[in-house]
Amino acid sequence: MSPLDELQSKALAELAAIADLKELEAWRVFYLGKKSQLTQTLRGLASLSVDDRRQAGAQANQLKLLLESSFEEKKKTLQQAQLAAARQEYFDVTLAGRPLTLGRLHPVTQTIREIGAIFSGLGFQVVEGPEVEWDRYNFEALNIPPGHPARDMWSTFWMDYKTESGQTPMLLRTHTSPMQPRVMEKTKPPVRVVVPGKVYRYEATDATHESQFHQVEGLAVDEGITLADLKGTLYEFARRFFGSDRKARFRCDYFPFVEPGVEMAIDCWVCKGAGCRLCGNSGWIEILGAGMVHPHVLERVGYDSNKYTGFAFGMGVERMPMLKYGIDDIRHFFANDLRFLRQF
Ligand code: PHE
Numbered sequence: 001m002s003p004l005d006e007l008q009s010k011a012l013a014e015l016a017a018i019a020d021l022k023e024l025e026a027w028r029v030f031y032l033g034k035k036s037q038l039t040q041t042l043r044g045l046a047s048l049s050v051d052d053r054r055q056a057g058a059q060a061n062q063l064k065l066l067l068e069s070s071f072e073e074k075k076k077t078l079q080q081a082q083l084a085a086a087r088q089e090y091f092d093v094t095l096a097g098r099p100l101t102l103g104r105l106h107p108v109t110q111t112i113r114e115i116g117a118i119f120s121g122l123g124f125q126v127v128e129g130p131e132v133e134w135d136r137y138n139f140e141a142l143n144i145p146p147g148h149p150a151r152d153m154w155s156t157f158w159m160d161y162k163t164e165s166g167q168t169p170m171l172l173r174t175h176t177s178p179m180q181p182r183v184m185e186k187t188k189p190p191v192r193v194v195v196p197g198k199v200y201r202y203e204a205t206d207a208t209h210e211s212q213f214h215q216v217e218g219l220a221v222d223e224g225i226t227l228a229d230l231k232g233t234l235y236e237f238a239r240r241f242f243g244s245d246r247k248a249r250f251r252c253d254y255f256p257f258v259e260p261g262v263e264m265a266i267d268c269w270v271c272k273g274a275g276c277r278l279c280g281n282s283g284w285i286e287i288l289g290a291g292m293v294h295p296h297v298l299e300r301v302g303y304d305s306n307k308y309t310g311f312a313f314g315m316g317v318e319r320m321p322m323l324k325y326g327i328d329d330i331r332h333f334f335a336n337d338l339r340f341l342r343q344f
Contacts, residue, residue: 004059007037008066015070021078024071031067038064107321107344108214108333112196115216115317118240119194122233124218127193129179131200132159135169137178142257143296150256155202157211172200176217177257180293180312183219184301189308190222196317207329214317221293221303221310227260230290230311238266238287241320247273249284258291258312278326285323288315 011031018024030036041060045053105113116126135146144150154174161170179195195217203209220229235248246266253263265286268279275281290313295305318330321344332340 002059004038004041004063007031008063011067012070015074018074018078021075021082024074024078028071032064032071038067104342104344106333106341108317110344111317111320112214112216115237115241115315115320116194116196118237119218121240122236124192124194124220127179127183127195128197129173129176129182129195131173131198133171133173133178135171137181138171138173138175141181141297141300142177143294144256148256150254153255157200157202173197174201175199175314176215177312177314179217180219180257181297181301184221184298184303189303189310190220191310192220192222194218205331207331210318210330210334212334213330215314216317218290218313219293219310220312221298221308223308225292225309225311227262227292227311230262230292230313233311234264234288234290234313238264242266242324243269253289253291255289255291257294257297259294261289261291264288264290264313278323287319287323288313290314 011027015024015027018027031038033039038060042057042064045057045060048056120126138156139148139151140146156174157172159170159172161168176195176197176199179193179197183191183193183195196214197217198212199215200212201209203211205211218233220233231248231250238246238248246269249265249267250262251265253261255261263286265284267273268276268283268285270276270278271283273283275283279285290311293310293312298305298308298310318333321327322330
């Protein structure tokens, strides 16, 4: 076998074994590059006699063409394989996505957070307290002694708790107001808190009453707090919660733990005060009870009522989204019907 024949079979055998483009390039440099045996051979032809040159030249050139075309062919094959492999990794961006099933917060939780955020912005701290409560906090500390007729304002779930000294009246809190004395007992003025939580009433259930619902209590005690602070704070709350052009109305109301006591209403945002179904044709919607903290309540927790004054308020939570979204039955909030809950 001539050296060129040997070169040919070696080159083609190696080429066949090549699996990637990098190896292929190394092969090209080795067999077809400037320093390759073949190129050297072609260069050396000049020193041969004319006859030898013709024969050897023809063979070398043929080999060069063969190796070049084999190289091109191999390169094409490898490139196609590479493309096919890359295609395997592709995904079809036009396919519809798989929906993520996301949970959501209960509308009552959403409302409590919204109310809490508004009062946080006004300098109040959010705190929580127990749902099972002593008579002492739910009534007595709030200026409602045993036998006081105002106890009838809250139909109460009672439970009897036995202690060594006998039976101590315990109950499910009928409002969040027991947190007023609880907070004041533990802190010195100034006090600024809002208290969201569950409350219970021993009442028949209907579209506007549930035996369990939520309230947010508010309490601010400091030197020099007046009814104007109460009005300003609650007006600002209504503006942020219900919209910037709401009007507020305060009227007298009675709660044993405030003096004076007020109820706050805002002008109906559906009829703008003209009268409609939502506001029962009055043009006004009541949203909360409030008042200046009664001196008896302050004294009981050891606050000097000559030095400190304060205001308190309590609002029903369910009522807010009911008014905002026109929900006509409070029982929807506790029925756990996903068709209702998913709307919020
Ligand atoms: N606790 C009262 C209620 O549930 C509301 C209220 C709170 C009124 C604070 C005045 C001050 O009816």
